Amino acid sequence: MDAPEMSPVLHQPTVVVDDISVVYRTKNQPAGRTNTRKTLWQALGRGAGADSAVRTTALRNVSFVANKGDSIGVIGRNGSGKSTLMKVLAGLIIPDTGRVYASSNPILLGVNAALISSMSGAQNVRLGCLAMGMSHSEIDAKYDAIVDMSGLEHEIYHPMNSYSSGMGARLRFAIAAAVDPEILLVDEALNTGDAQFKERSKMRMQQVTQQAGTVFIVSHSLSTITSTCNRAIWIDKGDFVMDGTPDDVAKEYRNFIWRINEGNADYGRQIRAELMASLPEIRTTLLPNGWKRAR
Ligand SMILES: Nc1ncnc2c1ncn2[C@@H]1O[C@H](COP(=O)(O)OP(=O)(O)OP(=O)(O)O)[C@@H](O)[C@H]1O
Known part of the structure; x- marks a missing residue:
């Protein structure tokens, strides 16, 4: 008998997040006044009040699948x-538990572009692009577009430490977005910059998703x-609460915040629990090539 046919794949996954949890471990600093002798005593790990370990669960059993063409807002x-x-x-x-599978290296905007503040914006364009693995000829071909995207004019020749925080963020965005990443991660960058830059960065992200x-x-x-995304996910205190259209998720999130702000924490918790309970279960199957198929 022939093997049963696989059901048609409707979406092409680019990122599979499979049950990840992250716990940060930090040390509690003793509160209040200290004197040198006490601090030394505590540094030796002796006496009451010696630093104690603190665990913060930043993500708890988070699973979802992102597909080609998705522009996902994280709220x-x-x-x-x-x-x-x-x-x-x-x-x-x-992650402490779980795994992430991605079809190519996701580029986190702003972090991968390791720039040097005493160098000019122009020098940093080269530096940042080289750091992201671009060749000199690729940089030459894209240099004008990057400067254009950054919106910096003569300032591009000034040292980056003379830039406002918005100008620095625009340059980092322009550099990071130049690599044509298949998977682009943007952390708050759209909130910096003026209206013109917001419009330009929105267009650039639309280009990336269109590609x-x-x-x-x-x-x-x-x-x-x-206005920018076709999908939104909502995370609360490390829990994955909702995955849906931006309008639906924003509506539930606003309702939740409103309930909490009016002091109705129980109702807020109830909304959160109901949404989490209605999340679809994600099942993944490891393929021979190391990729995961999501259902
Ligand atoms: N390096 C770290 N060491 C210890 N705890 C951390 C560290 N980074 C983040 N946390 C803690 O993990 C939790 C999640 O932090 P995270 O920065 O991911 O939240 P966020 O949703 O991005 O917050 P925000 O909207 O304020 O930027 C918080 O409780 C935070 O205090």
Whole structure:
């Protein structure tokens, strides 16, 4: 008898996040006044109040699949684990449990472009592009477009430490977005910069997704997410709460925040629990080539 035919693949996954958890381990600093003798005593690990380890669960059993053409907005309250998720996707943090499979190296904007502040913007364009693996001829071909994207004019010849934070962010965005990554991770960059830059960066991200890539955008601006993305995920205190259209997710998130702000934490918790309970279960199968098929 013939083997049963596989069901047709509707989406082409670019990132499979399979049950990841991240726990940060830090040391509690003793509070209050100290004197040198006490501090030395504590440094030796003796006496009451010696530093104790603190564990923070930044992500808890997070699973989802991103597909080609997805532009995914990541929303959630402060300290919910959004940046941690971006770092895990970029391979900068190894999760304590679970694995991430990606069809190509995700580029985290701003981190991969290791720039030197005493050098000019122009020199940093070369440096950042080289750091991301571009050749000199590729950089020559893209140099004008990068400077154009950054919106910097004569300032491109000034040292980066003379730039405003918005100007620095624009240059980092322009450099990182120049590599035509298949998977681009953007952490809050769209919130810096003026209206003209926001428009340019939005267009660039649309280009990346049109090139059948995948973009993740972390933002506290729901309007940025609803106007830029075709999908949104909501993370709260390390839990994956919702995955849906930007409008649906933004609506539930606003409702949740509203309930919490009016002091109705129980109702907020109920909304969160109901949404989590309705998340589809993701099952993955390891393929011989090391990739995962998601159902
Ligand atoms: N290097 C670290 N060491 C210890 N704890 C950390 C570290 N980085 C993040 N955390 C903790 O992990 C949790 C998630 O942090 P993360 O930065 O991922 O959240 P976020 O959703 O990006 O927050 P925000 O919206 O404020 O930028 C927080 O409780 C934070 O305090």
